[in-house]
Amino acid sequence: MTIPLADSPVGTLGQEVAAARADASPAWLAARRRIAWDAYEALPMPSSQRDEDWRRTDISALHPERFTPIDRVDAAVVDAMRVQRDAAAPTAAFVIDAPVAQPIEGADTLHAQGIIVTTLAEAATVHAELVQRAFSSVRADESKFVALWNALWRGGVFVYVPRGVEALVPVWIAHPAGGDGHAVFPSTVVVLDEGAALTVIDAYASASGPAALLSDAMVILSVGRDARLDYNTVQQWGEGVWHVGLQRTVLDANAKLRFMGVTLGARLQKVWWEVLLEGVGSEADILGICFGDGTQHFDHQSLQAHIGPETRSNLLLKVAVRDRARSVYGGMIDVAPTAVHADGYVANRNLLLSQGAKADSIPRLEIRANDVKCGHGATAGHVDADQRFYLMARGVPPEEASALIVRGFMDDVLDRIPHRGFAELAGTLLDAEIAGGSVTGVAAETS
Amino acid sequence: MSKAVLSISGLHASVEGKEILKGVDLQVAQGEIHALMGPNGSGKSTLAYTLMGHPKYMVTGGSVSFDGHDLLPLTADARARLGLFLCFQYPTAIPGVSTVNFLRAALRAQEKEMPAREFLNRLSTEMKELKIDESFRSRYINDGFSGGEKKRMEILQLAMLRPKLAILDETDSGLDVDALRTVADGVMRLCGPDMGVLVITHYPRILEHLHPDRVHVLHDGRVVTSGGADLARQIEREGYEPILGTAAAATA
Ligand SMILES: Nc1ncnc2c1ncn2[C@@H]1O[C@H](COP(=O)(O)OP(=O)(O)OP(=O)(O)O)[C@@H](O)[C@H]1O
Numbered sequence: 001m002t003i004p005l006a007d008s009p010v011g012t013l014g015q016e017v018a019a020a021r022a023d024a025s026p027a028w029l030a031a032r033r034r035i036a037w038d039a040y041e042a043l044p045m046p047s048s049q050r051d052e053d054w055r056r057t058d059i060s061a062l063h064p065e066r067f068t069p070i071d072r073v074d075a076a077v078v079d080a081m082r083v084q085r086d087a088a089a090p091t092a093a094f095v096i097d098a099p100v101a102q103p104i105e106g107a108d109t110l111h112a113q114g115i116i117v118t119t120l121a122e123a124a125t126v127h128a129e130l131v132q133r134a135f136s137s138v139r140a141d142e143s144k145f146v147a148l149w150n151a152l153w154r155g156g157v158f159v160y161v162p163r164g165v166e167a168l169v170p171v172w173i174a175h176p177a178g179g180d181g182h183a184v185f186p187s188t189v190v191v192l193d194e195g196a197a198l199t200v201i202d203a204y205a206s207a208s209g210p211a212a213l214l215s216d217a218m219v220i221l222s223v224g225r226d227a228r229l230d231y232n233t234v235q236q237w238g239e240g241v242w243h244v245g246l247q248r249t250v251l252d253a254n255a256k257l258r259f260m261g262v263t264l265g266a267r268l269q270k271v272w273w274e275v276l277l278e279g280v281g282s283e284a285d286i287l288g289i290c291f292g293d294g295t296q297h298f299d300h301q302s303l304q305a306h307i308g309p310e311t312r313s314n315l316l317l318k319v320a321v322r323d324r325a326r327s328v329y330g331g332m333i334d335v336a337p338t339a340v341h342a343d344g345y346v347a348n349r350n351l352l353l354s355q356g357a358k359a360d361s362i363p364r365l366e367i368r369a370n371d372v373k374c375g376h377g378a379t380a381g382h383v384d385a386d387q388r389f390y391l392m393a394r395g396v397p398p399e400e401a402s403a404l405i406v407r408g409f410m411d412d413v414l415d416r417i418p419h420r421g422f423a424e425l426a427g428t429l430l431d432a433e434i435a436g437g438s439v440t441g442v443a444a445e446t447s
Numbered sequence: 448m449s450k451a452v453l454s455i456s457g458l459h460a461s462v463e464g465k466e467i468l469k470g471v472d473l474q475v476a477q478g479e480i481h482a483l484m485g486p487n488g489s490g491k492s493t494l495a496y497t498l499m500g501h502p503k504y505m506v507t508g509g510s511v512s513f514d515g516h517d518l519l520p521l522t523a524d525a526r527a528r529l530g531l532f533l534c535f536q537y538p539t540a541i542p543g544v545s546t547v548n549f550l551r552a553a554l555r556a557q558e559k560e561m562p563a564r565e566f567l568n569r570l571s572t573e574m575k576e577l578k579i580d581e582s583f584r585s586r587y588i589n590d591g592f593s594g595g596e597k598k599r600m601e602i603l604q605l606a607m608l609r610p611k612l613a614i615l616d617e618t619d620s621g622l623d624v625d626a627l628r629t630v631a632d633g634v635m636r637l638c639g640p641d642m643g644v645l646v647i648t649h650y651p652r653i654l655e656h657l658h659p660d661r662v663h664v665l666h667d668g669r670v671v672t673s674g675g676a677d678l679a680r681q682i683e684r685e686g687y688e689p690i691l692g693t694a695a696a697a698t699a
């Protein structure tokens with residue numbers, strides 16, 4: 001199912017582009033886009049000097065206005081991403097997030113089940129009410145980058161699973177980017193109605209290499225009463241990419257989220273993983289792994305917002321950094337007065353593989369309810385000398401011993417992922433990172 | 448006595464600047480079983496770690512040859528590949544690394560790799576012999592294992608890797624009577640002309656199973672006396688006092 005989109009106006013990110021986007025949108029969205037653009041222009045760029053949120057992540061070298069919105073699909077990158085889908089989840093539908101709508105592959109089973117898989121642009125017109133419901137959890141002007149996304153996104157992917165339907169195959173969403181000096185606004189919106197179930201793989205990739213790209217991404221997940229969402233995401237941008245993204249999930253009563261984030265690429269990434277546990281008894285298991293080398297900079301911010309009573313959340317992010325790579329992590333468990341008997345845990349474990357690598361970790365609890373169970377933990381350390389010696393005493397050479405330990409450190413997370421194909425893909429990508437110097441991105445022939 | 452597989456002479460070693468081994472002399476002939484006893488803190492584990500090449504233990508004098516090679520310049524992995532094996536007194540847990548993957552990596556490193564099916568069959572057989580539950584295959588190595596389970600897992604590795612010489616550092620400690628028999632039977636099954644054993648222990652019970660060719664007593668970083676299996680029984684009856692008394696008198 002594809003619909004033609006208006007031609008992209010050429011030019012750097014600016015008023016003209018924003019106006020053209022608004023003009024090409026249905027009225028409700030056009031209004032939102034205009035508010036967003038005004039907010040974007042009014043808000044200052046986040047600063048590591050002024051903004052506590054950005055204190056450890058410096059983007060003073062990023063100038064969004066120098067980037068041009070991407071207007072084509074990089075076929076080589078898409079092919080490389082499809083190969084990953086073929087290996088990890090051959091039955092999954094394959095949907096490409098592109099400025100020009102692409103054919104959706106392998107979605108017949110899902111369509112036959114009454115599941116909507118389409119571009120977000122089309123859904124904004126045809127299923128406006130569903131998209132508006134999802135959008136209601138994100139204010140158009142809530143931050144500089146959220147405003148920019150709201151003003152300029154196009155294409156995007158939208159999935160809706162109707163009441164009581166359990167999707168028979170996963171949805172694999174590809175957010176490719178190519179060229180140099182381009183901006184992309186990757187968009188994923190997933191809405192699960194009451195009792196529905198779905199597995200999503202959300203992948204970001206560009207060719208490896210120094211090409212400068214800006215990715216301003218949005219993921220909105222809305223999980224209805226008794227519904228179950230298994231969401232897996234992998235970020236494999238090339239070495240020159242700036243990636244800023246908000247991933248926000250809203251859980252209704254007894255809804256369950258299983259979230260897995262794999263962060264490997266980009267020059268700098270700052271993402272927010274936010275889960276709003278609104279419904280009574282809702283649950284979220286949030287896992288993440290991140291491997292960085294060279295001068296990569298990663299910033300993960302997580303929020304486990306317990307709003308409904310009897311809600312449970314658990315987050316574990318494992319990070320390994322090598323060379324002069326740096327990781328910043330901020331995790332917040334916020335328990336509202338209404339969230340009686342909430343149970344939340346947040347942990348961040350960091351493995352430092354070089355003297356020059358660095359990891360900062362600040363988990364926080366804000367508890368405003370009685371009778372809750374909450375905790376946090378953060379650790380950072382080097383490869384354990386005793387573990388290394390134990391492996392070497394069995395004949396394993398030192399470099400391989402270290403690699404096994406790093407892989408083991410991560411496997412502790414990968415072993416908990418329900419989607420085994422995705423876990424294997426993550427493991428393979430990780431092995432390449434551990435073994436292979438500082439190569440990120442997918443191995444795609446740039447066209 | 449046939450050719451020595453391990454020959455230690457005048458070995459001095461220190462840890463964190465403190466000298467622990469003060470001139471150890473010890474020879475183990477090809478395929479023999481030797482016991483090393485001695486009071487707590489006498490340096491038995493230090494000797495085991497030093498032989499295996501733990502980077503914390505600094506050799507300050509003496510020499511060690513193993514199967515015709517000078518052992519001391521080699522890193523631990525190279526020593527293992529020559530056929531030296533240490534059953535750790537306190538095996539290290541490595542979360543995330545499954546027993547199967549660990550064994551595969553070790554066999555590959557030692558060029559003893561075998562086809563997957565043969566590997567799994569052999570692993571199965573050895574696990575049955577050692578009464579280790581199948582579920583341990585996919586468990587992370589030593590992670591959350593009980594003391595006895597760890598010891599059995601060490602013997603399983605020994606059985607899979609088939610070294611030329613195995614040093615067992617208090618493998619019998621913390622084992623119940625049945626487990627001790629299982630482990631001792633396991634070791635007996637493996638040792639022979641191709642594999643010798645140096646067993647470090649405080650208890651004669653395991654020696655009743657293993658029938659050592661020689662028993663050595665280490666005290667204050669030196670082998671102070673050696674003898675036959677009787678020596679272990681004497682120590683059990685009378686303690687170290689009489690031996691160390693005479694040894695001390697002999698050195699004086
Ligand atoms: N890493 C270390 N740092 C400081 N001292 C050490 C270290 N390792 C061993 N030692 C010291 O070396 C001496 C010998 O220790 P070792 O563990 O070799 O004794 P052992 O004979 O194996 O004793 P046990 O029978 O109790 O196992 C002890 O005094 C011990 O405290």
Ligand SMILES: [Mg+2]
Nearest residue numbers: 491492493536
């Ligand atoms: Mg000891």
